[in-house]
Amino acid sequence: MHDPLPPQMHVFVRDWLSSNIVVLRSERGSVVIDSGYGKHAPLTLALVASRMGLNGAPLAKLVNTHCHSDHVGGNAALQRAYGCPIAVPAAEMPLIRAWDERALLLRHAGQHAERFTADDALEPGNTYTFGDLEWRALAAPGHDMAALVFFNDEHRTLISGDALWENGYGIVMPPQVDENALPATRATLDMIAGLDARWVIPGHGEPFGDVRAALERAFRRTAAFEADSRRMARHVLKVLLMFSLLDRERLPLASLAEHVACVPIYGEFNARFFGLPAAELAEQLVGELVRAGAARIDDADLVPG
Numbered sequence: 001m002h003d004p005l006p007p008q009m010h011v012f013v014r015d016w017l018s019s020n021i022v023v024l025r026s027e028r029g030s031v032v033i034d035s036g037y038g039k040h041a042p043l044t045l046a047l048v049a050s051r052m053g054l055n056g057a058p059l060a061k062l063v064n065t066h067c068h069s070d071h072v073g074g075n076a077a078l079q080r081a082y083g084c085p086i087a088v089p090a091a092e093m094p095l096i097r098a099w100d101e102r103a104l105l106l107r108h109a110g111q112h113a114e115r116f117t118a119d120d121a122l123e124p125g126n127t128y129t130f131g132d133l134e135w136r137a138l139a140a141p142g143h144d145m146a147a148l149v150f151f152n153d154e155h156r157t158l159i160s161g162d163a164l165w166e167n168g169y170g171i172v173m174p175p176q177v178d179e180n181a182l183p184a185t186r187a188t189l190d191m192i193a194g195l196d197a198r199w200v201i202p203g204h205g206e207p208f209g210d211v212r213a214a215l216e217r218a219f220r221r222t223a224a225f226e227a228d229s230r231r232m233a234r235h236v237l238k239v240l241l242m243f244s245l246l247d248r249e250r251l252p253l254a255s256l257a258e259h260v261a262c263v264p265i266y267g268e269f270n271a272r273f274f275g276l277p278a279a280e281l282a283e284q285l286v287g288e289l290v291r292a293g294a295a296r297i298d299d300a301d302l303v304p305g
């Protein structure tokens with residue numbers, strides 16, 4: 001595929017455990033956007049340092065689209081390696097300062113990130129220069145209520161984080177958990193549709209150019225969620241269980257009831273939406289992941305599919 005990205009920009013496409021990493025090179029100061037999951041921090045460091053990355057240049061700033069574990073997991077390692085300041089969405093500064101493991105969906109959701117310090121607050125509506133290009137920071141609440149996306153008008157390129165993927169977007173909390181999240185998701189998609197972007201660099205998956213089709217899929221998903229909040233809740237738990245599975249690489253089936261009983265978000269969602277014994281909820285989630293081909297059973301373990 002013809003790559004319309006400006007030459008000073010490189011996207012390292014990662015996976016579902018680690019977000020993509022965008023490197024924007026500039027003689028006036030190179031910028032990296034997002035840093036993957038902590039478990040992959042050594043690979044993140046190697047990619048950022050590589051020929052397609054900084055290639056020996058210093059790192060002037062690390063920027064995060066939002067502060068979920070799969071986007072900030074390499075922050076501390078990059079901060080140590082380069083001594084660079086870290087910029088996060090302004091609304092997430094207090095959460096990072098306080099290291100609020102619940103609001104950041106860390107221990108609360110069975111995830112980990114090494115603590116880091118945030119130096120600069122990115123304000124929606126402001127324009128920032130990354131890699132000699134001007135990027136408008138735009139509020140993109142929904143998946144994360146503080147999230148930002150970055151739009152470059154010259155190349156009509158959008159760095160979308162988890163607000164829009166080629167097929168869907170990051171988990172969104174059901175209305176019973178956050179009544180604003182789903183309406184914000186729809187409003188963010190409307191905002192993105194209005195940008196008329198030609199190219200989207202998502203937080204996960206390959207960059208894509210058929211933005212209209214991606215938005216159609218995202219709007220369809222949103223309508224399905226609006227029609228069924230229990231379905232939304234199941235989706236959130238399945239995604240979180242899948243994330244833990246990718247993190248640990250295999251989970252003994254016998255451990256899953258305890259996982260569901262001990263990681264707080266499962267208990268909260270179970271009480272609110274399902275009212276099942278933990279073992280039964282675990283069994284249902286595993287069954288759905290296996291039927292969808294996302295996971296399979298190997299001996300007595302659940303493994304990625």
Ligand SMILES: [Zn+2]
Pocket residue numbers: 066068071143144162170
């Ligand atoms: Zn996210």
